[in-house]
Amino acid sequence: GAGVSQTPSNKVTEKGKYVELRCDPISGHTALYWYRQSLGQGPEFLIYFQGTGAADDSGLPNDRFFAVRPEGSVSTLKIQRTERGDSAVYLCASSLRAGGLTSTDTQYFGPGTRLTVL
Amino acid sequence: KNQVEQSPQSLIILEGKNCTLQCNYTVSPFSNLRWYKQDTGRGPVSLTIMTFSENTKSNGRYTATLDADTKQSSLHITASQLSDSASYICVVSESGGSYIPTFGRGTSLIVHP
Numbered sequence: 617g618a619g620v621s622q623t624p625s626n627k628v629t630e631k632g633k634y635v636e637l638r639c640d641p642i643s644g645h646t647a648l649y650w651y652r653q654s655l656g657q658g659p660e661f662l663i664y665f666q667g668t669g670a671a672d673d674s675g676l677p678n679d680r681f682f683a684v685r686p687e688g689s690v691s692t693l694k695i696q697r698t699e700r701g702d703s704a705v706y707l708c709a710s711s712l713r714a715g716g717l718t719s720t721d722t723q724y725f726g727p728g729t730r731l732t733v734l
Numbered sequence: 735k736n737q738v739e740q741s742p743q744s745l746i747i748l749e750g751k752n753c754t755l756q757c758n759y760t761v762s763p764f765s766n767l768r769w770y771k772q773d774t775g776r777g778p779v780s781l782t783i784m785t786f787s788e789n790t791k792s793n794g795r796y797t798a799t800l801d802a803d804t805k806q807s808s809l810h811i812t813a814s815q816l817s818d819s820a821s822y823i824c825v826v827s828e829s830g831g832s833y834i835p836t837f838g839r840g841t842s843l844i845v846h847p
Contacts, residue, residue, distance in 0.1 A: 620777070
């Protein structure tokens, strides 16, 4: 595709349920990032992948959050035992090279998945 | 603690006018500073990226400046258009190993006809 895509665009779930959010990066992009954005706030870093491996997962808030990228392209963010405080827009971004967030490569963002936990 | 502060929080201007958004940061050691435009319901779109050695960068009607000594950046929008209505986010990254970028809360710009 032409850009980063994320599915679903909206997800409503009940407290305690498990959810998976999917990100399709731009083809050929080595680096993939997950962020979380609450209303009126800037995005908050969650995790960054170089290829298949998580290069930095220090932004994940707790062990209910987990992300994978098994083949180095599509990534899935998994949230167990969802809580109302998990409600936010989850953004995915990709960049061409695996230079880390200190590189000057442009990050291309997807439209986000709006997660609502009732 | 690394912080990025943006001002004003919101701004309303008339179409055709210029405006300047501010970003102050405490991130150290500094690697790069990015300005993003985020339309409502969309992901952020990169406008400019500046490293330590760059003090100005333009992208069409957008011009970003960086003063690494005072740790301040500004984004100047010239001849504003209705489509400039969006949130503008300043992001600063560290050098030297930490991969966590620090995001500002953004400035919400509304351009009225």
